[in-house]
Amino acid sequence: MAKSSQKKLETEGVAVLGLGRFGSAVVESLTALGHEVLGIDSDGTKVQHWADHLTQVAQADCTDIEALRQLGVDQFKHVVVSVSRDLEASVLTVLALQELEIANIWARATSKRHGLILERTGAHRIVYPETSMGDRVAHLVTGRMIDFIKFDDGFAIASTAAPEHLHDKTLADADVHKRFGVNIVGLKRHKVKFIYAKPETVVHADDILIVGGQADQVETFAASTGEDR
Known part of the structure; x- marks a missing residue:
């Protein structure tokens, strides 16, 4: 009862x-x-x-x-x-x-x-909470991502610091989809409301980028945070 x-x-x-x-x-x-x-x-x-x-x-x-x-x-x-x-x-x-x-x-x-x-x-x-968390932690520990979510079909969304090669460029000029196969869907800037990505949006050095794409492509893009391109 x-x-x-x-x-x-x-x-x-x-x-x-x-x-x-x-x-x-x-x-x-x-x-x-x-x-x-x-x-x-x-x-x-x-x-x-x-x-x-x-x-x-x-x-x-x-x-x-x-x-x-x-x-x-x-x-x-x-x-x-x-x-x-x-x-x-x-x-x-x-x-x-x-x-x-x-x-x-x-x-x-x-x-x-x-x-x-x-x-x-x-x-x-x-x-599968344990499996999902394990996968998420693995990506965060071994990469340069701040957060990472992977979906069943391999699509992933991650937040990462803006790579140096994007600083002071517009998203149109950066053309990350052509170079990395990912899309920047938004930016988070200190003390500023969420910025939805537009071609004319300029990336600042301290921006956090919200990126979507296939998991391996997102990882490659996040890894470029430490590269000078």
């Missing part, structure tokens, strides 16, 4: 099943963005931690379809599954959500095999 600490529940919000490290990070980001969140976990300590911060938080078995139904999970369009590293529990939770006909199920996986099973079970999107 589910034990619940309820406030007003908005069904257009997001339900997060599992309030461990990953689930808590998702909850914190969702609430910071102003979304209503239902948090569920079988651990009473974790539930108590979030009791004063969420629209609704409940202690329940996330694999129990009737408990989820009683808590109104079936009214949510978006549900995130983060029920620890237990493969069986995560699969049974996704199956329960499928039974409840949830339109958009996001599930955390700890391996490609785990993700494949969740996908075949009915999860619509698979998240």
Whole structure:
């Protein structure tokens, strides 16, 4: 039986099943963005931690379809599954959500095999937080990028210091797409609002550039930060 600490529940919000490290990070980001969140976990300590911060938080078995139904999970369009590293529990939770006909199920996986099973079970999107973070850190540690995000198709967006060979040039003159295969989509300048890239935009020495392109091309461009061209 589910034990619940309820406030007003908005069904257009997001339900997060599992309030461990990953689930808590998702909850914190969702609430910071102003979304209503239902948090569920079988651990009473974790539930108590979030009791004063969420629209609704409940202690329940996330694999129990009737408990989820009683808590109104079936009214949510978006549900995130983060029920620890237990493969069986995560699969049974996704199956329960499928039974409840949830339109958009996001599930955390700890391996490609785990993700494949969740996908075949009915999860619509698979998240690999450890793998994604490992890849991101590897790019940041070995390169000159400030931040790096890579998508499934190999496309990447990164922020990097403006290379010396671009200083005081317009983006049209720099023509980084021809030279590197990337596009500069914007610039961040100290105490200035985000600048959307235009052909006439002039690059300053202390600018941070937001660059998009295939991951290897973005890496090559970021590496040119230390070169004099």
